[in-house]
Amino acid sequence: MxxxxxxxxxxxxxxxxxxxxxxxxxxxxxxxxxxxxxxxxxxxxxxxxxxxxxxxxxxxxxxxxxxxxxxxxxxxxxxxxxxxxxxxxxxxxxxxxxxxxxxxxxxxxxxxxxxxxxxxxxxxxxTRARVIFASKDRVEQDTITYEELADPKWKGKICMRSGQHVYNVALIASIIAHDGEEKAEEWLRGVKANLARKPAGNDRAQVKGVYTGECDIALANTYYMAKMLQNDKEPEQKEWARSARIIFPNTDGRGTHVxxxxxxxxxxxxxxxxxxxxxxxxxxxxxxxxxxxxxxxxxxxxxxxxSELVESWGDFKRDPLPLDRIAELRKKASELVDKVGFDDGPES
Structure with missing residues (x-):
């Protein structure tokens, strides 16, 4: 039936x-x-x-x-x-x-x-990688690490959606797995201090922030680059995507979070x-x-x-951290987001 x-x-x-x-x-x-x-x-x-x-x-x-x-x-x-x-x-x-x-x-x-x-x-x-969308005009470097996002040199230059979104919770869980809870909290406070604005919107909105100059780098999943470049219904998103290039974090180290x-x-x-x-x-x-x-x-x-488009972004090393380990640490990651008041924005 x-x-x-x-x-x-x-x-x-x-x-x-x-x-x-x-x-x-x-x-x-x-x-x-x-x-x-x-x-x-x-x-x-x-x-x-x-x-x-x-x-x-x-x-x-x-x-x-x-x-x-x-x-x-x-x-x-x-x-x-x-x-x-x-x-x-x-x-x-x-x-x-x-x-x-x-x-x-x-x-x-x-x-x-x-x-x-x-x-x-x-x-x-x-699979999808959590990567950096970097301004083609304002960011010269072609390598980066997740840890570097807490460096004061990026103060006021990072756009990122809510720390409680599942994509970011998983990333933070991977940071805990690799560096320990104490260092992960310190890292999260550093990233918060470097935010250009209070976290809001989806991944595409963060890339738009790069396009408008509100920030120099944004954190987003790889496939959003393709979705924006192929968006005929909202052609302005093509411009957002063309303003940025993808950098795969930690390629020279443990690898990019997937x-x-x-x-x-x-x-x-x-x-x-x-x-x-x-x-x-x-x-x-x-x-x-x-x-x-x-x-x-x-x-x-x-x-x-x-796909040919995805291949054009280049090869990258994947973080081999087992996904079930990330799942185990999601609760701690979510708690850290609240503890540091990440979603309250950089000035809180």
Whole structure:
């Protein structure tokens, strides 16, 4: 029976159905996806999956409360898969008890161990690096470290979104893992003192700050460069992107911090077999190529190259810190953000 999306939790912003299944009976050829990822990002992948397998996909999108929804739905949840970004959300899903192990030789072959849970509770599908967008006009150096962001030479020159955003919490957790909590707190205070303004907006807004001259460097994920350069609906963003260049931090040391987008098999998946097929497809060469070309993210499958645009940014060394270690330290990282009053801005 085709999934009927029930609004059991307030705040569900959009319900998008892609290729709604019409076959009757318990063995309907469909799979139900709960997605934190925006529909336009995953539609090409799901369309390709349906074309290849004949299995229809039903997608419920929400950028905030899907895990909570799955908890409330319990064993009656229609969710087969959870798609999300950031190791923190993946681990939160596991901790909330809404996932189950997926055993698959295909997934183990296609996805390196560093980007999947050792117990099969989640699997990374793409990676993204947390990098520096540096002004082409005002920043001459072509190397940098995360630690250097606390150097007083950058006072009033850094733009950064909220320290409590999942992307930054993960980065701060990696700093704790490498340098210890005390040094991480000192570093966070130094970065706060160097901010050009109170943290606000998304990653694109930080790059806009570089364009306007409000700051010289901004912290953002790699794929935002591509999203801005290819944004025909808001062409001004192309100018923002062209004003900056990407510098991969710590390339000469431990490497640049990377995070993932990933997938988890829902605990009570009513279409488990089809769900595993979709997971395997998303790790395949075909799907990983779509991720690379359409979303401009780095494929986790080592047999698939990044897009030509992404490759043009240059090679970089990835921080080998295990993602589960970052997940363990997210709580401490979040507490440090509050402790130093990071989101209050540089003058507080």
């Amino acid at each position: 085709t999934m009927k999306l029930r609004n059991t939790v307030a705040g569900i912003a959009v319900a998008l159905t892609v290729g709604v299944g019409t076959m009757a009976g318990a063995q309907a050829e469909e799979v139900n996806v709960y997605s934190y990822r925006q529909p336009f990002l995953i539609k090409p992948l799901l369309d390709a999956f349906t074309e290849k397998t004949g299995i229809e996909t039903n997608v419920l999108f929400d950028d905030k409360a899907l895990i909570e929804r799955m908890v409330q739905e319990g064993q009656n949840s229609p969710a087969d898969l959870l798609l999300t970004v950031d190791i923190g959300r993946l681990e939160n899903a596991v901790a909330s008890g809404v996932t189950q192990s997926a055993e698959s030789e295909v997934l183990e072959k296609n996805i390196p161990a560093a980007y999947r849970d050792e117990n099969g509770q989640w699997f990374g599908l793409t 995070n993932v987008s990933g997938v988890a098999l829902a605990k009570n998946a009513p279409n488990r077999e089809n769900a595993v097929k979709l997971m395997e497809f998303l790790s395949s060469d075909d799907a990983q190529q779509i991720y690379a070309e359409v979303n401009n993210e780095y494929p986790v499958n080592p047999d698939v190259e990044a």
